[in-house]
Amino acid sequence: MLHEILLSLSGHPSALFDAQPGSSHVTSTPVALLSPPEADLLSSLGHLSRLHRRTRDHVTRIAASHPSTVCRAAATSITSHHLDNFQRKILDVESRILKQDASIVGAYNIVPLAGIVGEFSEWIRLMQWLWEISSFMLPPDAPSKSEKTDQRTASGAELIDRLRAEAQTGYPDIEEAALHLGAVAETSWLRQLSTWLLYGRLPSFGASDFFIEDDSEEELAFAVNHRLLPKFVTRHTAASILFIGKSLNQIRTLPTTAKTLTGRSSGASKLDLLPVHVHHLSEVTAPIASAKLAEAVANIRLSLSRNLLQHLLPREKIVEILTVLYQFFLLGRGEFAMTLIAEADDRMQSRHRSTAQSKQGHGIQGVLLKEGEISHTLSRAFTVLSTLSGEDDTTDDILDLAMDILHLTIHNPSNNRPGTPGRARDPTAILPKLANVAFNDLLLSIPTNLTTDVRSPLDLFLARSDLEVYSAINAYLLTLRRSHLHLSQLWRQSSIRREHPAPPGYLYSNTPHGKAVLKRRRERTNKRTRDLRKVWATCAAAIFFLSESEAYFQGEVVQGSFKHFLYWVENPTSNTSTTASTLSPIPISSSTTHPQPSSEPQTHHDPESLTHAHRTFLTHLTHTLLLTDAPFTSTLRQTFTHIDALSALMSRLQSIQQNLDLEEDDGIENYSRNYRQEEGEVGVELDRARRRLDADLKALVERLREVDGERVAANVGDGVEGVEGGYEALRVGGVDRLLMKLDWGGEDEESEVEDLV
Incomplete structure (x- = not known):
């Protein structure tokens, strides 16, 4: 019976412990040779035997078919270490029985069953825990064909986090097993990470379990899947890991540039840097400490940036693209906004005229612009702008670059707005959460966005989400300028601002008929002026509100913030050089001994630091422009709509009054139109539009006062990033500076409460 017990514990089926079907007892039904006390005594061994067989078979299945290499490594370790130790324990007990060791064999060569049970009692809790861990990696009831798609299948990150938690249960044997399995799992995860950090490639096997995934929407685009990220990896470290792999991909896909970089960097090529990066990564051992991993990743990132990326993405190229973004997206070049608005208005007016002359029945299809017409509008704006540019070579270069990479396209409604939960897959991107108010549908008849081409290697610095924020800011500032221009142009309409044409001359006005005509015209003009x-x-x-708001947003916020950010880019602080010097890599073996390449990159910002600083700048800019305040932006959007309606009514009233003057003065009548009735109707609508606009202005000023009270200190977007030479956004004047200009002396406007509909 002793051999039967030992064989059963070794994993062989045994009639001694095989349970009958339908038995509710935890052990098997004892055979006739065992008394009830003996059967109860051996019940724990039967339970251990079944746990051993199930665990062994299950971890063998996991090691052969699990989609995660980390789980496969852990399952293999369970088989080769823990179950092997259990087999050694069985052999040790058998050896002691055969040698008649007094520790287990009693008098008269009797082996007490209680001694056998005591030898294996410490393995019951550990075997139960191993079964639970293997069931966590892969549920026992999961079908073999759907292991890769089963939602219950654990990932490598989940297993690592589970093992770290199990190491703190308080049981020494479980703690030891959890630490051992955790070390195996983390070592396997480090091997996956090394493929990405050293070569910029996804793991050849188990890539679906790695937290860096290929973005199928773009070529050579990668993203961080935080569900597959272990908890000991901080989000900043994950962003640095993503940046390193993307940089290595850029270098690998640009062979000609890589060859040029090799010559410029005094022999420090990617292969020369590989031993340095391997040394940094080898300092990270299991169990992995978050600080140690972050330090190794920072060292690799800085080494890569100083030796390769500073030549692949030089500072001059970054300043050039930032200047384009400022001049054309943030409207730093004012004449671009003027020409684009003028061309868009001409395009819309010509389309309305052609629609009015065409056959009726086309409906709105005749007013909507097509993609080609929208692109042609931007091209004409650039053509006019090129004739206005001076002889400054830098300005001409920026304009030529803008003409090459900027596009005005129709907005795709399938894309989410920047900063929404569905948009920002990487929470480390710190993208601003803009209010869900669109301003891109006021320039033309359909929503349009000003976009640009992000060409390699600029995609290391600029992401598509950053350009979406720039497009939203551009539409916001452009609509503000457009409404200001449309209201200002009303003063240029002579016939509606003053008496036009001029009164009759002296000789004509002295006649009785001339006096009557002059009196009638004066009364008509005075009545229209009063109305x-x-x-x-x-x-x-x-106009006062728009001009002061535009001066504050464009002059103080945008210009001041951009100049501060550009100065930070062009003039690295001393902290950068200090930090870079402390993280200098191991000397690279090279035939040349020039010290310039190793010291010159220390005066540059790390590209990833530039990316984080740029997104901090965007976040602070959108916050200061009040684009993140939904009540203000919605009221401002309504104000722009009412300004367009008021301008259209004024233009219509001017046309009606000109036709009435022709009827009264020259006798030219149009019997198909009743201009007198239309003048009255337009007058009523104009008064309603005026009241709506007046209410909007009061609501905007009131909301600005509320924002000023809420924002005692604008802390959003400020602060220093956790990298060297961290960028701190400029604290421009608050909303109170704008309110001091807009406070025009009290609430002496009309207080009538009427129905404006």
Whole structure:
């Protein structure tokens, strides 16, 4: 019976411990040779035997078919270490029985069953825990064909986190087993990580379990899947790991550039840097400490940046693309906004004229612009802008680059707005959460976005999500400038601002008929002036609000923030050089001994630091522009709509009054139109539009006061990043600076409460 027990514990089926079907007892039904006390005594061994067989078979299945290499390594370690130790324990007990060791064999060569049970009692809890861990990696009831798609299948990151938690249960044997399995799992994870950090390639096997995944939407685009990221890896470290692999991919896909870099960097090529990076990575051992991993990743990133990326992405190229973004997206070049708005207005007016002359029945299809017409609008704006540019070579180079990479395209509604939960897959991107208010549908008849081509290697610095934020800011500032221009152009319409044409001359006005005509014209002009006095007052207040808001947003916020950020880019702080010197890599074996390449990159910012600083700049800029404030942006969007309606009504009123003057003065009548009735209707609508605009202006000022009270200190977007030479956004004047200019002396406007609909 002793041999039967030992064979059963070794994993062989035994009639001694095989349970009958339907038995509710935890052990098998004892055979006739065992008394009830003996059967109860051996019940724990039967349970251990079944756990051993199930665990052995299950981990063998995991090691052969699990999609995660980390789980496969852990399952293999369970078989080769823990189950092997259990087999050695069985052999040791058998050897002691055969040698008649007094520790287990009693008098008269009797082996007590209690001694056998005591020898294996310490393995019951450990074997139960091993079964639970193997069941966590792969559920026992998971079908073999759907292991890779089963949601219950654990990933490598989940297994590592589970083992780290199990090491703190308080049981010494489980703690030892959890630490051993955790070391095996983390070592396997480090091997996957080394493939990405050293070569920029995804693991050849088990890539679906790695936290870096290929983005199928773009070529050579990768993203971080935080569900597959172990908890000991911070998000900043994950972003650095992603940046290193993307950089190595860029270098590998640009062979000609890589050859040029090899010559410029005094022999420090990617292969020369490989031993340095291997040394940094070899310092990280299991169990992995977050600080140690972050330090190794930072060393590799800085080594790669100083030796290769500073030549692949020089500072001059970064400053050039930043200048393009500032001048054309942030409207730093004011004439670009003027010409684009003028060309868009001409395009819309010509389309409306052609629609009015065409056959009826086309509906809105005749007003909507096509992709080619929208692109042609931007091309004409650049053509006009090129004739206005001076002889400054830098300005011409920026304009030529902008003409080459900027595009005006139709907005794709399938794309989410920047900063929404569905948009930002990488939470480390710190993208601003913009208010869900669109301003890109006011320039033309359909929503359009100003976009640019991000060409390699600039995609190491600029992401598509950054350009979406730039497009949103551009539409916001461009619509503000457009509304200001449309209201200002009302003063240029002579016939509606003053008496036009001029009164009759002296000789004609002295005649009785001339006096009557002059009196009639003066009365008509005075009546029209009185009717439009409130309208002009509201327009003047709106222009004052728009001009001061534009001066604050464009002059103080955008220009000041960009100059501060550009100065930070062009003039690295002393902290950068200090940090870079402390993290200098191991000397690279090379035939040349020039010290310049090793010291010159220390005066540059790390490309990843530039990326984080740029996104901090965008976050602070959108916050200061109030683009993140939903009540303000929605009210401002409504104000722009009412300004367009008021401008259209004023233009229509001017046309009606010109036709009425022709009827009264020259006798030219149009019997198909009743201009007198239309003048009255337009007058009523104009008064309603004036009241709506006046209410919008009051609501905007009131919201600015609320924002000023809420934002005692604008902390969003400020602060120093956790990298060398961290960027701190410029703290421009708060909303109170704009409010001091907009406070035009009290609430002396009309207080009537009427239905404006």
